Amino acid sequence: MSVVRALLTMSPARRRWLTTVAALVLLAAAGAARAPAAEAGSYAIHVCRTPDGGRVEMAPWAIAKPSNASKWAARDNCGGGPFELELSPAGRHPADDYILARFLAPPDTSIDAYQFYRSVQLARRYGWRLRERTAAGFTEVDKCWATSGCAGKGDRAVPFGSSNLLEASGLNGIVSLEAVLSCAITDGSEEECPATAPGARLQLHGGIITIRDDHDPSFATTPSGPLVDTTRTLNGRQPVAIAVADKGGGVYQAHIEVDGRIVETHAIDAQGGACAPPFRAPVPCKLNASAQISLDTAALSDGEHQLRIIVTDATQTNSTAWGPVSIRTANTFCNPAPVSRALGLTTQILRGKRRPRTVVTTPYGRRVRVTGRLTTPSGAPVAGVPLCAVSQDAIANAPLRQIGSVTTDGDGRFSLVVAKGPSRRITFVHRVADGAVADSVVVRARARVELRGAHRSLRNGDTLRLRGRLGAGPYPASGALVELQTKRTGGWQTFGTTRTDRSGRFDYDYTFTRTVGTQKYVMRARVAQQPSYPYATGGSKPVRIFVYG
Structure with missing residues (x-):
């Protein structure tokens, strides 16, 4: 059976029911599309139905009637059906009898558009009007007179x-x-309207009223709290208190913007859901409100950021901004800043039977064992918590690198063997709510230098080529300074300097001009501690050269 034939064979009541269901679906789709949806500087108030067909439990209409009005009814029952007005058919009504439902735009706003689904039934001598009112008067835009x-x-x-x-x-x-x-009298008489059904009856099934609001919200006070404290380094979720004001629909949301991008949005005061689209009241949100909002700084990269707080009203387009201010964040598990004193942490380096120290100098390639203990301020052990071990090479602006992690034992103690490497600071970090509990040791590794001579035996006037390399990087781009020295009575004397290339290699030529007889020269290469090469002073093994005069 075709759809058309099915409809034709349905009972009238069944067809009406099906048509109503379809219309409700269309209100969510076509109706919402055709409705005067909120645009820049406007917001929508929904009457009896939301765009998805949901029920609105209240109707934003104020009821007015003259003092001599007789029987009437206003059924504000949007939750179960339409909003209804009625001049009762149970009695006669005088010629000046009426009932009026008024939707009033909030102060400092106006009505920009509307869409209603309404039906009206009138008996003899009754009437219906919808009026648009301005400050100067009103215009009737929809009317029906039984007369x-x-x-x-x-x-x-x-x-x-x-x-x-x-x-x-x-x-x-x-x-x-x-x-x-x-009671619609158009012929000038004062005849009463009869007691007859239906009398005068209005059903407002659903609608949308768009309010024009051209007023931006404002900050009543300067935002305050840890999030906007530029003297602090921030980690975790940090709060800020705001107080805002508005004209029209009220303050709706606060947006936190970081580096030009909205990262979090908060309702300022949801009022139990009233201040959330779809709006149901002419003034859906508070005109003056205070709130504490917050930002999870862990969602940002560690470092400096520019922060603004942007407040929007019910239009979601009218806005005002506070800031920007500079904030600094540090949230990485291994980040040792900001410093917290919530717990006590001590670290030291063990070297066999020697006394533990916090600063040691070792030959290149030597591993070290770092031990430590985590306690409460009263000295009680903190057991079973993780710590991160990070290393920072002894050169300017060196990054932190994670080199391991440990967990405290039942006495709050931990231990980690640190592999060979350059001179560096080794820090153990335990993150807490207000920052990081951290402590460090320093390992100074001597530079490893290799040196060899092209010849071990030369004559006066010959040139000796010395070649060598540094045992480990990182090597400075401009080269590390290398001193060439010979042993004299009382110590070593420098006779030349050179620089390594980018791979740590170097060479140096020296011509013998003053050798008389047979002489033995003991030579070495020395690399002193320098800012661009992260090692303590180190030297090569000596090489011996015989020169005949």
Whole structure:
């Protein structure tokens, strides 16, 4: 059976039910697309239905009636159906009787657009009007007078059908909308309206009202707290207190921007969900609010960043910014900053039976054992916690490198054998809530130098070529300075200097001109401690050269 035939064979009640369900789905899709959605400087208030078809439990209408009004009803029951107004059919109504529901734009705003699904039923002599009001007066944009032959508007049985749609956009200066049911007298008489069904009845099935709001929010006070304290190094989640104000729809969200990118967004005061789209009240958010928001600095790279706090109102486009300020973060597991005194940490180097020290000088290639203990401020051991071991070579701006990790034993103690390497500072780090508990030892490794001569026997006037290399890098790009020395009575005397190449190799030529008889020369290469080469002073084994005069 085709879809058309199926529809034709359905009962009228069944067809009405199916049409209503389909219309509710369309309200979420086509209706939401056609509706005056929030644009720059505007926000949307949803009446009775949200764009996805969900129910709105309240209707933002104020009810007004004259003092001599007789029976009437306003059923604010959006949660279970439409918002309804009625002049009751149970009694007669005087000629000036009416009931009015007013939607009032918040102060300092106006109504930019609206879309309603409404249906109206009228008996003889009753009337319906929708008015757009400005500061200068009002305009009737939808009306129906029974005395003019109009018995109603739309179709109550199909709540979201096209005949119920009433919409307008691009409005200017509209401060309120007024839905009015009245005893409609147009012939000048004062005849009462009869007690007959349906009387005058309005159903507002759903709608969207767009509020124009051109006011940016503002900071009432300067943000304060650890997050914006430029004197601190930050780690973990850090708070900041803000106080903000707005005109119109109220303050909605605070965005934390780091280095030009929004990294976190916080609701300033959600008011139990009222201050969250889809909005249901004309002023959905607080006009004045304070909040403490925070940023997880661990999500940032360690180092300096530029931070701003941006506040938006209900439009989500009107905004104001505070900052930027410079913040510094340090969150890496092995980062020893900022320093914390929450626990006590001591480290030292063990060297056989010698007394432990915190600074030692060793030949190149020697491994060292570092031991330590982690305690509470009172001296109690801290057991079973991890520590990171990092190394920093003894040259300017050397990076930290992780070289291992350990876990404290039951007495809070730990031990790590550190492999051979250059002169360096070795630091053990345990991160805590406010920074890092850290302690260091220093290993000074002597430079390893190799030297050889091209000849061991020469005559006066011959040239000796000395060649050598440094045993380990990193080698400075400009070369390390090497001293060539000969042994004299009372010590070593430098007779020449040279620099290594980028691979640590060097050579030096020396011509003998003053040798008389047979002489034995003892020579060596020496590399003194220097800023660009991370080793302590070291020298080569001596070489012996015989020269005949």
